[in-house]
Every structure is written in C-alpha cells, then in structure tokens.
Amino acid sequence: MDDKELMEQVKTGDEAAFAQLVNAYQNKVVNFLWQLMGNYEKAVELSQETFMRVYFKAGKYQPFAPVSSWIYTIAANLAKTELKKSRRLPQVPLEAVENYLAEGTVISHDSARKDVIKKVRQALDALPPRYRIPVVLKDIEGFSQEEIAQMMKRPIGTIKARISRGRHQLKQELEKSVFVTDSLAVNEE
Numbered sequence: 001m002d003d004k005e006l007m008e009q010v011k012t013g014d015e016a017a018f019a020q021l022v023n024a025y026q027n028k029v030v031n032f033l034w035q036l037m038g039n040y041e042k043a044v045e046l047s048q049e050t051f052m053r054v055y056f057k058a059g060k061y062q063p064f065a066p067v068s069s070w071i072y073t074i075a076a077n078l079a080k081t082e083l084k085k086s087r088r089l090p091q092v093p094l095e096a097v098e099n100y101l102a103e104g105t106v107i108s109h110d111s112a113r114k115d116v117i118k119k120v121r122q123a124l125d126a127l128p129p130r131y132r133i134p135v136v137l138k139d140i141e142g143f144s145q146e147e148i149a150q151m152m153k154r155p156i157g158t159i160k161a162r163i164s165r166g167r168h169q170l171k172q173e174l175e176k177s178v179f180v181t182d183s184l185a186v187n188e189e
Helices: 003-011 015-037 040-056 067-086 094-104 111-126 129-140 145-152 156-188
Strands: none
Touching: 003 015, 003 067, 015 040, 015 067, 015 129, 040 067, 067 129, 067 145, 111 129, 111 156, 129 145, 129 156, 145 156
C-alpha cells in the first residue's frame, strides 16, 4: 500500500495505517530534525509532536503533494518555531549529544572523523534557519528544489537562492574552522 492510500486510511482513524506511516518515516524525521536542531533529545521530542499532528490533522492532507513532503513540512515548521524559542534559551553543547548517543549506540572512535562531524555540525548550527532548513532538505534528505519550495511555501527561485547562500555560508564556516585548526597546528610546531 502506498503512502497516499495509508493517509486515506489514517483519515478514517485507522491506527494500523498510522503505525505503518510512523514506521516508514520516524527515523528519517528524527534524523532531519537532529540535523536542524543539533540536539538529539529535542529531535525525538519534535518527531513525536510531528506524528501527533499528522494523526490529528490527517483530514487536512491534500493528496496532490507527496505524504513525505507534508510530514517534512510539519517537522520543519515545528523546528523553526523551536529554533526561534531556543535563541532565547541556553543551548545544549554538542558534546552532550555525542555523549548521549555514545551511551546507546555504536559510534566510531576515530578522532579525525569525530572532528569533521563536529565541524560540520557547528557550521550547520551557524546557519540561520532560513538557509539551514533548505540545505538540510536538499543535501542531506535528498528532496528536490521543487519539493522544498512546496514544503516551505516559497517560490522556487527563493529556495534556489537560499540553498546557494546556505551552501556558500556553510563553506565559509568550514573554511574558517579549517584555517583555525591549521593555524593552531602551525603554532604548535
């Protein structure tokens, strides 16, 4: 059964169909939200909220768009709201997330790999949400620019510009961190 048929059943209150949708998208949505938020616990919390909204607002789903786009739109909107709130609240350091993940999963202890992941995570966190969300949807989640434009309810040209600017800012942030690391290595010698 495809996603649209599942959604039609969810509209009638079919909990088994809803469970199938959750099973199909839960890990993807958590990963997407984690990329946006940089906080695994918050990503899990927001994914639960996302699926609660999918269930209770199933009647508002219009079958002209893919179900995945609708689910990601809900998740992205929740993330944007949470990011606005978090600007006023203290941030959880990346190390806390890594420690949390290390307790429950197997993670490579290769320090170079961890360093690269940390730098990319920091560079992504430095992007404003207006650029971070389209970049994550395009480059990490694999959505097309047209799908992202639909999800974010923005013109395709705006999405293309935001992806381009986001990638450019991401590149600059990564170059800064490489320059700082290289400068420290030269000073240590």
